[in-house]
Amino acid sequence: MVNVRTRALGGVLVAAALLVTACGGSPGSAEKAASPSDPATVSGEITVLTNRTDLVGDGTMKRYAAEFTKVYPHVSVKFQAITDYEGEVKIRMNTSNYGDVLLIPNVIAKNSYPRFFAPLGSATGLAQKYRFTGKGEVNGSVYGLASFGAANGFVYNKDVWKRAGVTAWPTTPAQFLGDLQAIKAKGGATPYYTNYKDGWPLTKWTDVLGSPSCDPRANDKLATAADPWAAGSDLRIGDGLLYDIVHGKLAEPDPSTTNWEDSKGQLASGKIATMWLGSWAVAQLQDAAKKAGKDPASIGFMPFPAQSAGKFCPVILPDYLYAVSSHSEHKQAARAWIDWTLDKSGYAADNQAVSTVKAAPLPAALGPFTAAGVNFVELSQASAAKVNAIDNASEVGLTKPDYRQHLIDVARGAASGNLDSTLAGLGKKWADGAKAAE
């Protein structure tokens, strides 16, 4: 999810997609994509689908592939960089032609993984070495391994916060609001930037889930929750904070014309104080700071302002999962690429991301977190399929920007209602969806 979003261009493809005929793909083989024991015996040409158009464009991926072929001399790797990854790959999944290695599109329901992807190994075995295996696990087999992970938190401009007299991380939402008010009073910077227009940064607010309660089962509990926005719930605390920020006029005055690419430079140069993102954004903002002629060290990262037993509980989340297509003719070679990318490529470290390999050190961006002794939470995904089904049936869209855009509209007075009525409406939709999804 690091790549530049071009939803607008995607829209045109989506429109075209309405006309694309859907041919039901024949099921692929259930053959396992096992890790090869001897690199010299693996051969074949594999196609890797990726959303990192930037890395394919500047030749970084080619360099990775060159390193890879030093170890696996008989395998050649081809890349297909796709700008509208979600939209395009979803349609290709209707055929048997979706590459050998791909990132599982978010729209694919977890329980249909066995139909599209080759099993990579048993969950108990892989979990010893890798993080996030729960996200790709169906009935004890793992079908997808996370490309990397990220912790969630607020990216902030340290200088702006310091100028407003705030030096310690706020520990409650109320304190956080007070700090934003201090920044506003000081002037010169927008305390918080919503990125309303681009939408996807708003979806990150769902990642608050698990932080206030410090509960690894926070996501699973949604499957049985009567109202995910009940008083004191994680989503209530997160969405309530977003509402209060906008309602208190602590966000940008016109959310409808925000621009993600611009916002990076603005945060780096101190025109924006804070944005809620993943830890992957730190590296991008440090780049932006360098380009703006500022000190990259001025970009800070803080956890969600809530503590449990005196400790912050930032959640670590997996990004896209790598999978091997069940239609692949070179499953071993495909698996070799995944193994090499996770274990040897240094891709996660290059991107300041949390490596999927448990033994790998945490990225520098999370240094302050470890120094502060935070309690990292990794969410269980045992009931993810159910939660996803309810989410779709109810049309709430926990991972879609729509309901938070509406919440912001309500908060700034551009739509009728208030925080309670909006969240109660969502709770009702969720309950209806839960009934429909049964």
Add this chain to the structure above:
Amino acid sequence: MTELTGARSRPPEPRTARVSHTPMPGRARRPGRITPWLYLAVPLGLLLTFTYVPVAILVSDSLTNWDGVSPDRAFTGLDNYVQLFSRPELFGVFVVSLFYLAAVFVQIGLALYLAVILSFSVRFRNLFKGIIFFPYLINGVAVGFVFLYFFRPGGTLDTVLGWFGGGPHLWLGNPHLVNVSLAGVSVWRFLGLNFVLFLGAIQSIPGQLYEAAELDGASRWHLFRYIIAPGIKPITSLSLILGISGSLSVFEIPYIMTGGSGGSETFVIQTIKLAFEFNKTGLASAAAVVLLAIVLLVTWVQRRLVPDEKADLV
């Protein structure tokens, strides 16, 4: 608002040409009955492949619970339609279409006015024609991005209004303004198409009529009222049909500029979201079929109210 594709609903009538039956010397072979079909094969093939087959698939998908990805789907009969019509809020978004409908009349009036002016001899006439038609040639995505900058706080529009003392507005952020702004973009973009249609129709009116009328002492207004207006009646009614059906199915401009947020959601955007965000492809197909039916119905009503008659000149 009006897409050229809509013009298919009313193809130009073929000219009936008299076929010469004199055989060419040395080629006594009679042209087979199959020849016209060979000529028609390509356009018919394209029409079937890209219009009728997808519509048939759309209708069949609308009778299933397909999620858009899964290889299997269950036949659910009219369930999707029942669900659709038992959720009246899904049709509430047609209120947004009213803004675009109002814009259609502005657009047609303006296009007609400009076409009439430029059909008389005016200085730099061809330059103006080019300028007015140009926006129609720009890709919709590009138009969306250009106008995003235009409407930004402190953007072009606010700056220009500021010179005349107009206060800044949240053109896309204010729920009372957003649809007006978007409809305005739509007028800017599609004005050129209507303009060219009108201009072509006006220029096909024989020149002697104007001369005769001028000799009889007709003013410019008389020329318009008694020669041009009746002469271009079929084009006016075509423009209205295209405009009204277009305003029911607005998509591109609001999708690119606001994504349907802040009260600018249209029926097509809502359908896209059902299909691609919530994986309810069956339901979304049903919504698309209903929209098609509504557009056909509106067009039919319109044709009944304004029957298609030949231009009653000469």
